[in-house]
Amino acid sequence: MRLLPMRLPSRSKLSLVAAAFCALAAVDAQAQATGPIKVGFMLPYTGTYASLGNMIESGFKLYVQEQGGKLGGREIQYFKVDDESEPSKATDNVNKLIKRDQVDVLVGTVHSGVALAMAKAAKDSNTLLIVPNAGADAITGPMCGPNILRSSFSNWQPGYSTGVVAAQKGYKRAMTITWNYAAGSETVKGFTEAFEKGGGKVMKDLNLPFPNVEFQALLTEIAAQKPDVVFAFFAGGGAVKFVKDYAAAGLNKSIPLFGSGFLTDGTLEAQGAAAQGLFTTLHYADNLDTPRNNAFRKSFALTYKAQADVYAVQGYDAAQMLVAGVNAVKGDLSKRDALTAAMHKVTVDSPRGKFTISAAGNPVQDMYLRQATGNNNEFRGVAVKALADPARGCKL
Numbered sequence: 001m002r003l004l005p006m007r008l009p010s011r012s013k014l015s016l017v018a019a020a021f022c023a024l025a026a027v028d029a030q031a032q033a034t035g036p037i038k039v040g041f042m043l044p045y046t047g048t049y050a051s052l053g054n055m056i057e058s059g060f061k062l063y064v065q066e067q068g069g070k071l072g073g074r075e076i077q078y079f080k081v082d083d084e085s086e087p088s089k090a091t092d093n094v095n096k097l098i099k100r101d102q103v104d105v106l107v108g109t110v111h112s113g114v115a116l117a118m119a120k121a122a123k124d125s126n127t128l129l130i131v132p133n134a135g136a137d138a139i140t141g142p143m144c145g146p147n148i149l150r151s152s153f154s155n156w157q158p159g160y161s162t163g164v165v166a167a168q169k170g171y172k173r174a175m176t177i178t179w180n181y182a183a184g185s186e187t188v189k190g191f192t193e194a195f196e197k198g199g200g201k202v203m204k205d206l207n208l209p210f211p212n213v214e215f216q217a218l219l220t221e222i223a224a225q226k227p228d229v230v231f232a233f234f235a236g237g238g239a240v241k242f243v244k245d246y247a248a249a250g251l252n253k254s255i256p257l258f259g260s261g262f263l264t265d266g267t268l269e270a271q272g273a274a275a276q277g278l279f280t281t282l283h284y285a286d287n288l289d290t291p292r293n294n295a296f297r298k299s300f301a302l303t304y305k306a307q308a309d310v311y312a313v314q315g316y317d318a319a320q321m322l323v324a325g326v327n328a329v330k331g332d333l334s335k336r337d338a339l340t341a342a343m344h345k346v347t348v349d350s351p352r353g354k355f356t357i358s359a360a361g362n363p364v365q366d367m368y369l370r371q372a373t374g375n376n377n378e379f380r381g382v383a384v385k386a387l388a389d390p391a392r393g394c395k396l
Contacts, residue, residue: 036077037326037333040103042094042118045082048211048236049110051266052311053083056132058304059315060107063323066299071323072331079103083114085211090117098125104333105130107318110311112136112155112182119143128340132318133311137186140362142393146340149361151318151348153283154389155183158260159190161281161367161383162231166191166258167198171228174202177218177242178233179210187233187260195231203227213241219249230255235262240270247274261370261377266309268375278372283363284310284352285370285379296351307375308351317350321357324348360391 041060043053057080064076079101081093090113097103098121105128109115115134120143122129129148131139135155139148166174174195178184184207192202203225206218222230230251234242239262246257252274261282268275286309296316300308321343328342329335344357355365367384370377 034074034331036075037071037105037331038077038079038101038103039322040079040081040097040101040106040108042081042083042097042106042108042114044085044110045080047085048238049085052110052133052236055266055309055311056107056110056315056318058306059300059308059312059317060132060319061315062300062303062312063316063319065303067323072326072329074326074331083109083111085111085114087111087113087117090114091121094118094121098122098127104128105322107132107315109134112186115139116143116182119148122148126336128336130318130321132314134183135186136182137389138182138393140358140360140389140391140394142395144360144391144394144396146344146361146396147336149321149340149343149357150363151321152314152363153365154362155186156190156193156389157365157367157387158262158280158282159187159192159231159233160194161190161387162258162260163191163194163196163200164198165279165281165369165383166229166231167195167200169229171195171256172200173228174200174231175204175206175222175225175227176202176231176233177206177215177222179212179238180207181210183235184210184233188231191231200228211238213238215242215245216249219245219251222255223249223251227255230257232257232259232263234259235265236267239263239267243267243271243278244274261310264370264372264377266311268372268377271372275372276374279380280370280372280377281367281383282310282370282377283355283365283367284313285368286376287378288351288353288368289379290351290353292349292353293351310352313351317348317352320348320350321346358388358391359396360389360394362389362391364388 110133112134131150176188259280261280324346325339325343329339355363369380369383
């Protein structure tokens with residue numbers, strides 16, 4: 001059998017192939033710097049948290065609109081997936097945005113369990129993720145990474161600041177109540193840490209499965225135990241029912257109810273008289289009388305014919321953080337390290353007040369004491385100044 005000599009491509013052909021590859025790379029680089037920026041919203045658009053998801057999206061788009069509808073000179077293309085507030089579906093849902101739509105940045109979500117799955121997918125695929133609400137401590141703790149940032153809070157922060165206030169008011173015996181999921185348990189841990197550091201003692205933690213709203217048995221237990229104060233974490237529709245049930249049981253007349261700010265944020269109108277006078281802590285208060293907040297609330301009301309809330313602020317600030325990164329690299333998202341570095345260094349001029357970003361990617365921010373008055377959570381003072389999440393377990 002005669003072997004034929006292998007014919008190698010000529011030097012000129014190799015040069016043409018190399019030139020073709022270089023041309024393709026140049027086209028790709030040009031697309032990275034000039035094509036539309038793909039933003040993928042994975043938020044709750046149905047169910048308990050639907051109104052929260054809509055407010056986050058509205059806030060984000062408002063800031064983009066204020067920049068002339070572009071980021072770093074580039075158009076924006078939006079993609080949306082309903083996360084259904086369902087952790088078991090989170091990986092499949094987020095991969096629709098990462099793999100199918102090939103988004104440049106993920107924005108989501110509200111439910112901490114869903115956000116944890118999003119953070120894992122973002123880390124595995126090295127996709128930029130901005131979390132505009134979910135406070136799961138692990139996101140800026142053990143799961144931290146330079147491509148994962150948050151425009152909202154860690155669950156620990158509002159829990160801790162409420163514990164500080166409750167202890168300062170002289171309460172000694174507390175009970176806590178929440179849903180049995182990450183946001184609830186971590187917020188309660190923050191409260192307990194600060195309350196017990198301040199000299200109090202948590203007698204018992206009560207919880208029920210998410211999104212169960214059958215509170216009667218637990219309210220009966222609170223009435224029997226007679227603590228000095230109750231700390232609650234609920235949000236959305238669950239918060240409305242809990243506050244109403246607490247008042248209907250007559251407990252608001254004998255046992256003060258304190259909460260993470262989400263107990264009364266976006267829910268006061270539905271809660272009505274039952275919520276009046278409630279104290280909560282959060283990184284935003286509706287009547288912060290600053291030029292920045294007043295301008296934001298006016299712009300939001302004119303654009304959407306609705307009153308802004310903390311969720312709108314968090315969406316607005318997620319866009320601010322992204323813009324800081326995109327502008328730093330002049331729209332060239334291929335310069336990922338420089339983009340994320342700029343996002344970590346930015347001081348965000350937020351309606352909540354200026355805040356910075358920790359090394360772990362979480363806001364370092366003032367936590368406010370608010371009181372429910374009418375349909376507003378009104379500012380009553382600073383509960384804790386520039387509160388930084390401890391970022392336990394974060395290794396960068």
